[in-house]
Amino acid sequence: MNEPTAYGRPAGHETAAVEVHTPTPIVPAHTAPLMPVQPGTIPAVASVVLPDGRVVTGYAIEPAKPEPVVAKPAVSRAAVNIALGGVGFLAVCGGLLLLTTFITALTALITQLITLAAVIFGGYVAVQIFKPAGAKSGNTFHIRKAIFKRNHFNG
Structure with missing residues (x-):
């Protein structure tokens, strides 16, 4: 029962017949004649x-156009920003110099x-x-309970 066949397989395990499928070619379809179209609406x-x-x-592909090169300014933005910072x-x-001058003048005025x-x-x-001494004045100055009258100490 399990005797090998000519191909080395046991009996009863024969393989099924192989079917080969060949693709059928697709018949090219004939396209309808093209109608003239105004340029610019549909690509050629x-x-x-x-x-x-x-x-x-198919549609014709236009070659890619490179972007126009933007001209760089003669002076870079960083240099302009640094210059504007220096001006500021x-x-x-200058404002601080004026402020210190004003404070100095005010101090001198108060001192005077x-x-x-x-x-x-x-x-x-x-x-x-x-x-x-001959002048008659009645000014009296009281300092620590002492009395100065007419430049004389009466203690």
Whole structure:
């Protein structure tokens, strides 16, 4: 029962017959005649006849056009930004210089006003203290419970 056949397989396991399928060629379809079309609405259709007689039809592909080269400016953006930053810095420095000048002038004015007030008040006090003895004045200055009257200490 399990005796090998001529091909080395046991009996009863014969292979089925092999079927070969051959593709059927497709008959080329005949295209309808082309109608004239105004240019610009539909791209041109190109037809190519192959050596075996088949006709291949398709749209013509226009070659890719390179993008126009944009001319670079003579000066780069970075250089312009740096220059504008320098101009702004100089403007700020000028403003700060004016501000410090104003503060210095204001300080000098306040110092002069204080000095003027001290001179006027000190002069008034000096005139009152150093009056001649014959002058009759009734100014009395109380300092620590001591009384100065007419340049004499009465303690």
